[in-house]
Every structure is written in C-alpha cells, then in structure tokens.
Amino acid sequence: MNIRIGNGYDIHRLVSDRPLILGGVHIPHELGLLGHSDADVLTHAIMDAMLGALSLGDIGHYFPPSDPQWKGADSLVLLKQVHQLILQQGWKIGNIDSVVVAERPKLKPHINSMREKLAAVLQLEPNQVGVKATTNEKLGPTGREEGICAYAVVLLVADD
Numbered sequence: 001m002n003i004r005i006g007n008g009y010d011i012h013r014l015v016s017d018r019p020l021i022l023g024g025v026h027i028p029h030e031l032g033l034l035g036h037s038d039a040d041v042l043t044h045a046i047m048d049a050m051l052g053a054l055s056l057g058d059i060g061h062y063f064p065p066s067d068p069q070w071k072g073a074d075s076l077v078l079l080k081q082v083h084q085l086i087l088q089q090g091w092k093i094g095n096i097d098s099v100v101v102a103e104r105p106k107l108k109p110h111i112n113s114m115r116e117k118l119a120a121v122l123q124l125e126p127n128q129v130g131v132k133a134t135t136n137e138k139l140g141p142t143g144r145e146e147g148i149c150a151y152a153v154v155l156l157v158a159d160d
C-alpha cells in the first residue's frame with residue numbers, strides 16, 4: 001500500500017454581516033468570515049491538505065479568488081471537486097485530522113455536524129474525519145477575535 005500525507009492551513013477575517021460557516025455547517029454567531037467564497041476556513045484547510053499530499057498545488061490554483069465564478073461559492077462543492085481529482089489519480093482518503101482556532105463561539109456543539117457533513121461529501125465514515133477546536137488563549141489575531149484559522153492533515157492511501 002502506498003501512503004501520502006498533506007497539510008493545510010487557512011485563516012479568514014471575522015466581520016459583521018457575514019455568516020459563519022465551518023465544515024459546511026452554519027454556526028450562529030454575531031460575526032462571520034470574510035472571503036470571496038463562503039470563507040469556510042476548515043474546508044479550505046482540508047482541501048489544501050488533500051492537494052498537498054499529491055503535490056497538486058493549492059486551492060487558489062483551481063478556484064482563483066479573482067474568478068467571479070467562485071464568488072459566494074459553497075466550499076463543500078469545491079471539496080467535492082478536489083476529492084474527484086484525488087480519486088482520478090488513484091488515491092483515497094485514509095483519514096483527516098483538523099483543528100479550528102477560534103476564541104468564540106463555542107464550537108463543541110457543532111463538531112459532530114461538521115464531521116458528518118465533511119464525511120458525507122468525501123464518502124467517508126465520520127470516524128475518519130477528526131475536527132477539534134481550541135481557543136488561542138486570547139493571543140494573536142485569532143485570540144483577539146480578528147479572525148478564525150484552521151489546520152488540517154490528510155492521509156491518502158492507494159493500492160500498489
């Protein structure tokens with residue numbers, strides 16, 4: 001069996017008048033993430049990890065922020081496309097692990113919904129999709145609630 005590993009990171013600014021979408025789940029909060037797409041940092045980090053595992057570049061290469069086609073894009077739709085790319089190359093996902101860094105809101109009540117949504121798009125079992133949350137102990141841009149960031153690691157597997 002062949003294995004490849006990739007990691008991804010993304011950060012978006014918190015602003016008013018935007019929805020907060022993480023892992024495809026709309027989370028009630030007075031602030032949301034700013035971006036050309038729906039600014040779903042968690043899904044973006046996971047896509048970059050999937051692409052990185054196969055040295056296929058990053059999401060900006062496939063979905064340029066300058067392209068009006070991706071304005072307001074649902075990141076789960078983009079995730080499905082990145083997954084197709086991985087499958088076409090003969091790989092499948094072994095497991096994903098990720099962490100969202102957010103001072104607020106409390107994400108714990110939403111973690112399982114995120115895992116289930118991501119798993120459904122990626123044709124995985126929820127136990128193959130780890131999503132964790134941490135504050136940044138009020139330190140730095142995430143700690144000051146200027147933004148939310150996410151980190152992801154993806155293991156890809158393929159038969160010989």
Ligand SMILES: Nc1ccn([C@@H]2O[C@H](COP(=O)(O)O)[C@@H](O)[C@H]2O)c(=O)n1
Nearest residue numbers: 102103104105106107108133134135136
């Ligand atoms: N936005 C967040 C941040 C954290 N959690 C949960 O709280 C636990 C403690 O967080 P610390 O940053 O103080 O270590 C963490 O392990 C998460 O379970 C959360 O739900 N939402």
Ligand SMILES: C[C@@]1(CO)OP(=O)(O)OP(=O)(O)OC[C@H]1O
Nearest residue numbers: 035036037059060063064065070
């Ligand atoms: C998916 C894209 C599409 O514009 O989303 P953005 O909201 O621009 O977010 P960013 O993580 O800055 O860059 C990735 C883009 O490709």
